[in-house]
Amino acid sequence: MSRDVRRIPALVLPPWLAHALRAQRGPVPWSAVVRGALAGGPLLLAATAAGRVSLGVVAAIAAMLAGINDRPGSRRASVRRVGAPALAGAAGLFAGTYAGDHLGAVALTLVLTGLGLLAGGVSAVGPVASGAGTQLLVAAAIGAGMPLPDAGWQRALAFLAGAGWLLVLRLALPTPGALSGDFRFDGERAAVAEVYDAVAALLDAAGTEHAVARRAALTAALDRAQDALAGPRLRRYASSSAERRLHAQYAAALPLAEAATALAWTGEAVPRRTGEGPRRLAAAVRGATHTGPLPAPSRSAPGLRALDDALLYAADAFDHGRSGDLHTRRRSPGSVLRTVFGAAGREYGLRVGLCFGAGAAVAQALHHAHWYGQHPHWYWLPATAVFLVKPDLGPLVSRVLCRAAGTVLGALVFAGLAVVLPRPEGLVALVAVAGALIPVATRHFAAQTAVVTVLVLALVMIGGEPQASAGRLGETLLACVIVLVVGHLPMPGQRAGGVRARLTAAGGAGHAYLTHVLSGSDDRATRWTLRREAYRTLAEARAAIALTAAELPALARHAEGADEVAATLERLADTTTACAVHLDDTGLLTPHHVERLTALRGELAERRDRVGLRLPELPLAG
Template identity: 75%
Template sequence: MSRPAALALPPWLAHALRAQRAPVPWNAMMRGALAGGPLLLLAVLVGRPSVGVVAALGAMLAGINDRPGSRRVSIKRLGVPALAGALGLLVGTYAGQYAQTYAGQYVGAVALTLLLTSLGLLAGGMSAVGPVASGAGTQVLVAAAIGAGMPLPEPGWERALAYLAGAGWLLVLRLVLPTPAAFTAGDYRFDGERDAVAAVYDAIATLLDAVGSPHATARRAALTAALDHAQDALAGPRLRRYASSSAERQLHAQYAAALPLAEAATALAWAGDAVVGRASEGPRRLAAAVRDNTAPGPLPAPFLPHARLRSRGGTLIAPAVRALDDALLSAAESFDRGGDAQNELHTRRRTAGSLVRLALGVGGREYGLRVALSFGASAAVAQVLDHEHWYWLPATAVFLVKPDLGPLVSRVLCRAAGTVLGAVVFAGLAALLPRPEGLVALVVVSGALIPVATRHFAAQTAVVTVLVLALVMVGGEPQASWSRIGETLLACAIVLIVGHLPIPKGQRGGGVRARLTEAGTAAHAYLLHILNEAHEPDVPGDRAARWTLRREAYRTLAQARTTIALSGAELPALARHTEGTDEVAAVLERLVDTTTACAVDLDDAGRLTPRHTEQLTTLLDELARHQRQAGISLPEVPGVRLSTDLTA
């Protein structure tokens, strides 16, 4: 029985109570246990505990970014934020020392606050670029606050090296330690890569099973997520345009072979004609072959008994089924060949110019302004209070202001609850455990728990609170559980106030609008490519370019959907600024699905059917109407036109 509507929780509260579900990451937990704790113990044994504290902080922040994925992608995911954090620690240390030594008490505090505010504006804007940039922006600000306020005897350059050593040690563990997938497939080099590519074939099979049912849309979204994950997993060093070994070329080719299969499955889902169960057997066998690094064996041909059929070459067969059959045959040949050295990953890589445009666009400006105000105000208030651990206040504000961690009120509630829980637990343990070995053991246990705790912001906060308080005591400072609670609650209040400040018209909801504009641009580019092929039926189409555009359209749509969902879960005062954007995204998704169906039909007949052109026209009109209602202006692509000659 479903819950009555009157008893349904508001979105911001439901988000605070919801946690991600996934298998226990035993390997990541082992890396967390072997990262900060051993470094801290070594530093204590040689009489340099403060160096160990900084190294453990670097390992802790790197551990937060140690998410599931391929080993090679972790180089960028962990390394880039670590470099940014070391730079922030260096800048913060020397800025804090200058403010204390050469400037007066008040002048130095004002100068330091202005510097940190400016750094928040820059880092906040860059955080809008993507997940890695967001992690880098967070670490540079947290490390800058720690460097400016944490009393340590080491100079700035030594702190930065210790920080890099901690993060670098975790990265080494990520690259060196084996995973279960490596043993299963018999190849140590590939762990997340094989699982990611196999998951694509599994998602294709699941979509084929759902064709004609109400679950088809959700399964198509799951296929998009699997393709995005595989694309990221294969984007690491040496897995780029030209692979450097036969095993890499094979894995590369197996991913490329999934693209036409995904296209055909999406076209079948659009048509809505149910397929028999054996249609999904082929992709499932391919998934097992990728995962176990074996041959797939004979693949069954798909069969569609009730589809609308078209005569071609004396054979009656639906275009989408023909495409699925051809894609399965091509995939089987690709698996047998073991890949082609010249085969290219169908991905679009952002240029430096596009990254700068994202950072300086409406989304980057809005988030940068919010980060700067929260970070600067927290630093100013903390220095006025003249608290011994004043750097905790701005460092806490940095995490609270991150929109990818959930709606604002949800983040505040989780941060407050997690801090109170972690501080109380640490206070009890600190009274019982011997020092410093008991505190080092707490760091080891907390490091191991971080990969699991990242599934919920409150749990992550509780674990990090215990770890940080243990590091503070190892560094020679007194127990600080209760001041930690006070600083966190004050940071929550500051971020809540800043989050609800009036922003100039057109700037509020900038992150959503930026993502939606990016998705609209990609969708129109994909549609334009297909229409150009329809206008020139005698010219062979560039399938690689088509798959690249399709991947970009679905990927940007998925990112826009995630951003819209987070914005919609805010309090009504904030959520109202992005009303109507979900409808725009839904129409864009249907437009891209229809464009994919058109592409498959073009391959089969060389022209579009009236059903396709009517659907495209209807969707473009509907998109324009929803844009006006939501107050969003998506860029128009010159040359997008529909006419009867396309179906002649």
């Protein structure tokens, strides 16, 4: 007897909801947890002992914001990642305090809207600039809306002291497990070692369906290593042999990555032992030891010969620790200004300015309403709007859902704890616990919002404000409505400006890389730098496209076709790499290389015209 079995289709969530439920994974960053616990609590205790509780609250807020920016990576990168937003936050606090003290409601709203336009445009430059723009606006709202007895310059100094304390902890405290060597460079060693592991993984995947994903993982590893080494030198003139060696080890990974990409491009498997050399190099980086003998791959093909040469180059670099400065990603002031005032900066700035200004206007209206006199401090609403309107934090609806859910949870938790905790000791301990949870909570926006809500409510109560969970929840929901409305308003010019700007940058970088390769230049250092920029801009474009694709259809449709353009540019970069390796070996391109470049040239032109992008015409090969 047969049975009619009907398969129940799997539940497929829409992208905007799936993104809201997705969380990052990874080991617990215990060193960041310790820093978070030591950040706000000691500052509050010191300020209380000195009789300046209000300044302690400001310093603890700064330490909290610095903790949000204290992401995994190297110490040198943390100087810029934490320090630049802290400086912007201090400036915003100074400006907001004096504007709130001397301007009326209408003039203050106009000033805050102008700051939002400026900070939004700057945020389009990159992650660090985005963090700076966020802290500028959040601190400006706090300065204007939180009545404290201290002068603006005192608040700004307290803000810098709080962020600086967290940065001192970041630079001084060792990472667990890194005490055996020079712990100042543990983040850099881990990042560079991951590059060699990624090279080995790509070689293992050559000729399989996993090769494309492994090549993307290699790009991500190179990006992280580039960022890890891009901060200030920890010793003047780089006198540390460990520091020089890390620069050399990163530079030695570039020709290895090039050879591995060329081998994967052929679609043919390589001998299993081919990846053993990069894996030994990874172990040598992690242990700060010598490489020992490296197994030589077969030299039967141009890619394998390039890989063998790269291994010999790496062995010499590891022994002598000499290299050029290839890790720095330089941006001219002109390119930064073009980003700020270009399509991406204008769209970003207009939305941030409208949301921040509208949030400030509504909050002040509620502040002056007699029926809303229970919670007179109005900074929460515009500050919440700033976090919600930042597109680099996730798709719009996902951000709104996570912010609302996190605020509800955080407000309920704090309302319960505020009843039983002694004051101020219990609240100070709660600040320390919440600070320790921030590094873990940053993996999901709702969790981060819940922890930050508890921490901020504890801080404002320590500063003398009554329990305000209900008011904060209502203001958060108002901010969600404002950001949802502004986020879907029609804007002048083409939408998805951020995606288009990043695709344009990726197209220009790919064009420069291909032009250099086809020119026959022997300057390999420049070639490797151009290759890095081509793949890095492609990764940034892919990230922007993925975020836009997870928006509601009304917003996601403006980036239709962008993913196909990015895929074509990636295939072009891989083909250019294969051409470079083959030209090094033979001095000539094969008909297959020329045919592939010609096909990609036509494909890119077709897809570029379909989505209305302006990309440079690729040079002809042959």
